[in-house]
Amino acid sequence: MSEARVEAIGLAVELGDRRVVDGVSVRAESGQIVAVVGPNGAGKTTLLRALAGLVNTSGELRVAGEDPRSASAQANARHRAYCAQKPASAWDYRVRDLGEIIGAPDAYAECLARLSLADLSERRLTQLSGGEQKAALLAMSFASLAEPYGAVLLLDEPAASLDIARQALVAAEIRRFAQAGGAAIVATHDLSFARNCDLVVVLAEGRLTAAGDPSTALTPDVIAATWGASAQAEA
């Protein structure tokens, strides 16, 4: 077994008086893509934010060799990138500005090209469609990691609002990152994407209901138990 790049054991998050993530354990190694699936409100976003060190948590946690809760934001950002579900900018930047803002204009331009966005680099964010905007902001996370090997990518529903062509490009970009030795954890509602991942973690009401490779974690029984009988067609 190779070294874990993400290792969370018994991770718990309380928001107000509600336990949103309850004793969840997740592990991702270099080269692996782990899908986090579950119904709305299952705690996927909070789990990702917890792994990124953005919320107070209890339990054991190591991301890219460090506990993100005790490391500085700057130290965390060297080996870990996070992209929220609905990233948005308060100001109307040009697309190419985003690469300069993260301090990696060349890596960002290359990533834009791979996501078929190179032609839009002179446009302002408000001149893009919702999907193009999401992809341009997602590219910031990919490009911010100078060295993918051993790094960790945490993406919250990266395919949401993208057309199928760009969904495939984003999926390829995530795979490319993993093949370069990174570990990616991706929250998603897309079970066909999850089936192509190396591992799947199924959450319901903040608890882990199944985990393992897609064929064992996404069985018809698990799907019915997690999403209800009406979702069985997905199985």
Next chain:
Amino acid sequence: MTPARATLAGLAGLATLVALALSVGAQGFGWGEGGAWALLRAPRVLAALAAGLALGIGGAAQQGVFRNPLADPGLTGVFGGALFGIALLLGIAPEAAWQRAWFLPAAAFAGALGTSALLVLCGRGGSSARLLLTGLGLNAFTAAGTLVIASRSGESRELLTNGAFGDWLGMATFELTWLPILLCFAATLLLLPSARALDLLAFGEDAARGFGVDVSGARRNAVLLTALAAAAATCLVGQVAFIGLLAPHLARKIVGPRHALVLPCAAFLGAALLLGADTLGRGLWPQAPLSAAAVTAVLGAPLFIWIARGRHE
């Protein structure tokens, strides 16, 4: 136009404005014999330039921190707090207030910091409406407090009333203004390195932290320095709204939204706008000049409504 040429053109424009500002006044048009009139007007011109720099960059920084183009220390109560701080000191210890050059700026800073802290506590993380309503409440409270103190203190009454109308530039002398002018320049220079953090904050707190920004530190830094800028500018001009709104808005139109360019450009435009407003107020009515705050309000209020309308739509 290349950035270098644009900067040169801007500096040439500002130099022309300074020359004009030194030529306008109650004594007549021109610099006077041997530049005597210009020398008389120089403290006022320098005070307007320094306060304008601080107001422009303070507005840009506050808008960046709150991710809101309607934030302006004049509208969010920070200037009101600075003037209230001055009023408190003048009300409690009118004699002592003038004993040390730093007493009044320190009181203004304490007042500005107090309202900034309340604004952060009550107005952050909500909508534009929540931020502005909080600012409106703080403005109303500090204005009322200043007027109450003014009405009770005979000797400071006229001074504080003039301050509330942004009409202090007329009494600028080098002895009175050297420290606030230095503080304006210091706040401006110290805010410039916040550009990267403000750019990343544009994407939200999580994103900024995700990209390595110490969000609490960056916010604390910007709020402190904006309060310092507001306090120093208030000591020079009194209460003046809209420069902190107008300057960053125009800066973004000219150089785009990157804070590395917006911050210096807003500072520059703030200086030009305040000096321009003061020169206009003196030029049109040399014997009874209109305050710079009144002129900027005439220009700024319609713009504020226009920006707010655009955001709403």
